[in-house]
Every structure is written in structure tokens, then in C-alpha cells.
């Protein structure tokens with residue numbers, strides 16, 4: 252599986268090879284403050300909390316960090332608190348995502364404008380940029396220094412480097428990382444927006460959400476709603492890839508057909524299935540998947556969602572079961588060893604999935620059938636049932652969404668690749684035969 256998601260987990264989101272198809276947010280790219288202001292206008296600092304929240308509500312902006320929570324609700328809740336904190340989350344801990352680093356590198360001032368607007372709206376005393384190390388962070392730090400020298404920002408922004416672990420971008424892990432502890436999630440008995448960084452009400456927003464906020468403040472809700480669907484307005488940044496191809500960051504309106512998105516990204520090769528929403532996302536078969544609009548409403552029937560915009564196209568010649576098992580192995584390895592379902596459940600699930608995937612593959616010693624055809628050693632027919640049993644045991648029982656997201660990826664793989672599961676149980680892999 253050369254170049255697929257799990258086998259190239261970390262290299263995929265390095266910036267060097269990212270190709271970009273711009274839209275509104277990426278179309279607002281500017282390398283320095285002067286060109287940013289010339290292109291996008293000055294930061295409308297003095298909108299006031301009420302009008303800004305109302306505009307964001309009218310726009311229908313939702314979080315671009317994965318959960319698609321309405322941004323105005325978080326802004327309003329944080330604005331009720333005292334001594335508040337705001338954090339731009341550019342950890343981009345999803346291995347197949349490159350959109351936040353791309354955004355930060357190409358439009359750093361737009362993200363920083365959004366951070367300042369959010370800080371002003373909730374009267375924040377502290378602001379942070381939490382981002383993974385790399386060229387994008389260097390460019391963002393340069394932009395911050397430029398703003399500081401010109402006295403543009405009202406709230407001072409501190410930079411904290413996010414560790415390269417899958418769970419390090421989860422919002423409670425973000426708090427722990429900024430507090431100087433291991434960046435691991437904690438239980439959410441109290442909402443972060445009420446009890447966050449060092450116990451203070453904290454607003455955590457994805458970097459892209461803040462960039463979209465900065466555009467809404469400038470152009471208004473009606474402009475924002477000019478593209479996308481009525482229920483899911485605006486554009487989003489997608490990171491598209493395929494084995495050996497991409498990542499390509501594409502900006503498209505919600506509702507764009509999945510096949511069109513892949514076409515814009517230049518991934519026009521034959522597709523067997525698509526993983527939508529990243530490692531915690533859902534697998535959809537190419538038919539009807541490629542004609543499905545990328546929106547929560549349209550993908551819900553497939554137990555998938557746009558999430559943070561990761562789209563991975565698997566060719567028909569690859570084994571989906573193998574791809575899912577490799578991703579699950581990565582997710583199991585990335586558990587934070589705090590909750591039993593995650594610590595013991597995910598590795599067990601990953602091992603059963605690996606056995607099922609391996610059963611159809613050449614490494615399996617196999618035996619010869621009467622017709623001379625090689626039949627591989629048959630796996631235990633109870634393996635799919637064991638996967639269902641273990642999935643039910645870990646679901647909903649972690650302190651964070653990691654086990655649930657991992658189980659969703661597996662569950663959708665078992666549905667989309669049901670034919671492959673049966674073939675593997677019979678000692679074959681269909682992948683090589685689908686030319």
C-alpha cells in the first residue's frame with residue numbers, strides 16, 4: 252500500500268509537496284501585512300461582541316476543526332466569562348491533513364485577524380497560536396512579529412508548538428500542551444468554554460474557522476452564504492490525496508460533489524472507495540459516493556461527514572480492508588493510554604482487523620485448491636463478529652472522541668468493503684482482481 256494514508260502518516264502533511272487550488276480563504280492569501288491590507292482591507296476591530304456574534308450566526312459558520320459546531324454559540328458562551336482566553340488551533344494532528352499548515356503559510360494575517368477578532372469579542376486577556384512545528388509556523392511567527400512592530404494587535408499572541416501526536420490537537424489536549432503538561436485529552440466534565448486554560452473560560456477555534464471569521468467580519472453573512480448549501484453555507488478547505496498522489500489542498504463550497512472535488516485536486520484516476528473526514532471519518536463506495544455532495548446532510552447516511560476536510564481516494568485495485576486495518580493500527584498506537592477502552596480496546600481491535608486483512612494476502616502461506624489455484628489459510632470466521640463485539644465495548648467509553656472516531660472508520664470499512672471481508676474469509680483478496 253505504498254503512499255496510502257497509514258503508511259505515510261507523517262510525511263503527508265509536510266508542506267513542501269502540497270499543491271493548492273484557491274477559493275475565498277486561500278484567495279485572500281498575502282505574504283506580508285501591507286499586501287494583506289491592500290487585498291483584504293483593514294481589520295474591522297470595533298464591530299462589538301453582539302453584532303459580530305449576530306453576523307456569525309446569520310452566516311451559519313461552523314467549526315472547521317472536525318466537529319462542525321456552530322461558531323456563534325462558542326463565541327457567545329465564552330463572552331459570558333471573566334478573564335477569558337482564546338486559542339487558534341493549528342495543531343493539524345490528522346496525518347492526512349495539510350490545510351491548516353497551507354493556510355497559515357499562505358494567509359497568516361487572515362488567521363491572526365480572526366484570532367484578534369475572537370479575542371476582542373470575548374474580551375480575552377490571553378491569546379495563543381498552537382501550531383505544529385514547520386515552515387508554516389515560521390511564516391506565522393514572521394507575520395506576528397510584523398504585527399507587533401506595527402502595533403496592529405490589541406491582544407498579545409503567544410506561540411506554543413504542538414507535538415506531533417494524533418490526539419494533541421483535541422481541545423483539552425491543547426490546553427494541557429499550553430499549560431506545559433503532556434498534550435493529552437482529559438475528560439470534559441466541565442466545558443472548555445467555561446473551565447479551560449488554567450481554569451479560565453477558553454475559546455478554542457481551528458485556524459481555518461478563524462480565517463473564515465475574519466472574512467465574515469469584512470464581507471458579512473450574506474456574502475458568506477453566497478456559496479455552499481442553505482444548511483451548510485460557505486467554503487471549506489479539503490486535503491485530497493490518493494496512494495502516491497497529493498496532498499492537494501482544495502477550497503470548495505459545501506455541497507460540491509465528491510468526484511468534482513477529486514477532479515479539482517487532479518485525482519482523476521479510477522476510484523474504488525473514498526475515506527471522507529480523515530482517520531476518524533467514514534468510507535463510502537465510489538458508487539454512489541463520487542456523486543454525493545460533500546456536506547454533513549448528504550454524507551450522514553454513510554456514517555461520514557466532511558470533518559476537517561480530509562478526502563482519501565482508494566483505487567479499485569487496492570484492498571480497502573488492508574487500508575482500514577493499517578489506519579486502525581496507527582490510531583491504536585496513537586491512543587493516550589489513559590482510558591481502558593482506548594488503551595486495551597483499540598490495540599485488540601487493530602490486531603483482529605490485521606488478522607482479517609492478512610488472511611487474503613500473499614504473506615499468508617495458504618494451500619492449493621484442486622484446480623491448482625492457491626487458497627490462503629482460512630481465517631477464523633468469527634473475526635468480523637469479534638470486531639463488532641470489541642467495537643461495541645469501546646464505543647462511547649473514552650474520555651475523548653478517539654475510540655468512537657476509530658470505530659466509525661472501521662465500521663464503515665466493514666460495510667463498504669463487505670465483499671472484500673467475505674473474500675478474505677474465503678482466503679482470497681479481491682483487490683488485485685479488480686482491474
Ligand SMILES: Cc1cc2nc3c(=O)[nH]c(=O)nc-3n(C[C@H](O)[C@H](O)[C@H](O)COP(=O)(O)O)c2cc1C
Nearest residue numbers: 314315316340342343344420421422456457460652
Ligand atoms: C483526537 C482528536 C484530535 C483533534 N485534532 C484537532 C486538530 O489537530 N486541530 C483542530 O483544530 N481540531 C482538532 N480536534 C477538534 C478539537 O477538539 C476542537 O473541536 C476544535 O479545535 C474546535 O475548533 P472549531 O470549533 O473551530 O472546529 C481534534 C479532536 C479530536 C477528538
Ligand code: SF4
Nearest residue numbers: 587589590593649651
Ligand atoms: S479515549 Fe483514548 S485518547 Fe481519549 S483520553 Fe482516553 S486514552 Fe486518551
